Amino acid sequence: MKKIIRILSEFVSARWLRKWNSREKLEKYQDKKLEKQIKYFEKKSPYFMKHKVDLNDFFMNKQFMMENFDELNTVGVRKDEAFKIAIDGEETRNFSEKYKNISVGLSSGTSGHRGMFVTTDDEQNMWAGFILAKMLPKNKLFGNRIAFFLRADNNLYKSINSFFIKLKYFDLFQDFETYVDELNNYNPTILVAPASMLLVLCKKKLDGILKINPIQIISVAEILEKKDEEFIKEVFGVKMVYQIYQATEGLLGYTCHCGSIHLNEECIKFEKYYIDEKRFYPIISDFRRKSQPFIKYKLNDILIENKNRCECGSVFTRIDKIEGRSDDIFFFKDKSGKLKKVFPDFIRRCILFSEEIREYQVFQVDFDKLEVAVLEIKDFQKKEITKEFDKLFEKLGIEGVKIDFIEYTPEKNVKLRRIFQKIKKEL
Template sequence: MNALAVLLGALDDARLTFRTRPALDAHQERLGRAHLRWVAAHSPAVAARFREADLPLARWRELPPTTKAAMLATFGTLNTAGVTLEDALAVGRHAERTRDFTPALPTPRGPVTVGLSTGTSGTQGVFLVSPAEQARWAGTVLRALLPGGLLGLTRRHRVAFLLRADSALYRSVQRAALHFAFFDLLRPLPDLTQAVQAFAPTLIVGPPGVLRALHRQGVRLNVQRVISVAEVLDPDDEEALRAWGPVVQVYQATEGLLALPCPHGQLHLNEAHVHFDLEPLGDGLVRPVITDLRRRTQPFIRHRLDDALRLHPDPCACGRAARRVQAIAGRQDDALLLPAPGGALVTVWPDFLRGALAGVPGLREYRAEQTGPRDLTLLLDPAGPAVTPAAVRAVQGALRRSGADPELLTLSARSLPPPAPGVKRRRVTRSWTPHGGPNDP
């Protein structure tokens, strides 16, 4: 990656720190007009959406949202690099099989990096990025995550990336003063523990479930930042990982770089580059519909995410106008649908259960799974008389506070099996779907 391009990306990002909402909105409108003109001229799928909605490009905020399934169905005409879904999946899956993530995919517009999501929602996502998009991503990330911001680019750092898959997108941050090392999550935990300890990073980046496992293995680090990615950062993980250094998180998905920490450690939506419409879900939660105002290789225009967020009601002490995320409550398809006292189903968001189980003394790890209309299983580590009754009581209390009736449930508990290497941790899941709609138990 051209170091000058990365630096220019960081400098441009520094210029885009807006202090008032009207200034930020005006910036998004300017970006949106120019971006939509280019995308509609080069992406047949995006142009077709505007035609079908009978909307001019200037009314892009009114475009009916699209979804991940629709994105994959139109992948070949959506991306502007002429890449078929089959070719992208072939390159990405070959890289994951061989663990060689260096090859890029040649296209008529130049090489592009291919990445795959974990597919935890049942369908594996695909992302494409160009070298120019990598450079801007790297500049934005470096400015946000390196201690000292732009000055951090001049200081020496040893950065440990613990990831399921390496990518040129992550390696693009490599510079002379920035020694980057990829640690494959498919390695056995004892080997991973030894390698990370020996590397002695000044920054460590990884899923909180993996970082917490290393912490339990006795890894002792003194880092300038612990950076949580890929999974929800729960309060118990954050508290434990503070033993290594200050903890911040990044909200990123196949759909883009969605939120980054400010100098005060608060997570702000990446509104200088991404427009967010927020659909209310109830209980103070919102679901993002995003329009990435920068990505051209694989446009995301009015794309509905499956995540549920809680936004902080108060402005941040950092003074930025971009809204801040109080909590990532979980994926909408992980929200539990459980019977209320009258029998109708109510939604119980994952963060209610995570918050309750985080306070159970002696509980190291857990998973809550809804497998039927009235069936909830707790998988606990450890499971036994010292922990299980307290975990069950905590869950029952959380369900009551959420409007569900635990007396109408079969609530069972057993031991949590060891996690498979490289599998994304999901502490609350629902594998059952009501056939007759959300009010049919």
């Protein structure tokens, strides 16, 4: 009951109550909230208790977060224990295990370095209420069936299920054939998947195998390219494709009903580190998340700002594009010679199993050949990476892929793609 009330109250606040008609008012609200948040951390976070944090010259990033994980979080979670829980979940595909009533998730973000995040039950309920408030269609609030395609079924994503809405989770690990009937029967009204998976579903829809007719399509976890967006719109006959810009660091942005991505300035204060007139790196301070401080935290995504006010009337920063997260799908042959898709997230994960890796690229140069480039790679990391790929391939029934370790030399002035498919694109 407590859970439902929490979700509902957040839903109502986020859908109808929290509104700002000017930037000034919004910024005042954020500063007040942030001040309160810091005070909270000064009482609950060992790191903030020990160090006097001056916001003018304090910064965090993923590396800092991981190095000071035990001291930063306010819920007494130790990194090594939490990590073990998260890894066990990934291996057994059983994600219901909690540690001290806290859910642990791993991220394989695009910035290289592996991240770990913790959330409490309360934060999960809030997240569910918030996301529903932002994503449910205007004219159909109740009775929606959501189909969620994700790599890991973190507890975070499950919290929607028991409410006035249905949610079914589809594991990206499985073959399309294994769940196509289930998906057709379920007939979701809302489809949530990484962009690359949406494209796969489009093709199945065109082939006539997939018969679903969602009224809302939401792209998550990867960047949605313009041409792909057009294709998805056409195939499913929807007016637009929504995007959720979510990372370990939180729910950073989402598409409004007019089709623009806005930063989530309702929960996070964004500072902008500009690299040209429109492009910037966001520095975020989350003033709602209590379990793990994200204060003056530098993100590696490059955002392209649109300075024109959106028709929806929102005062939140409008984003034209999130750069630097577009990766490719890889294709390998299984034992029977059939091509199997492997999503970028799986490839990233093999690399990020090794803890100290920051800069890397993986190229597929042939159906049976990968090239892995890691900055200053050590021998034990090569072994770990090879072992992870072996495990992945075994799971997917893929054989005989050779891995070469090459020097890390990213091309200058070109958008960095970490997972890069060099064989012919249309397969």
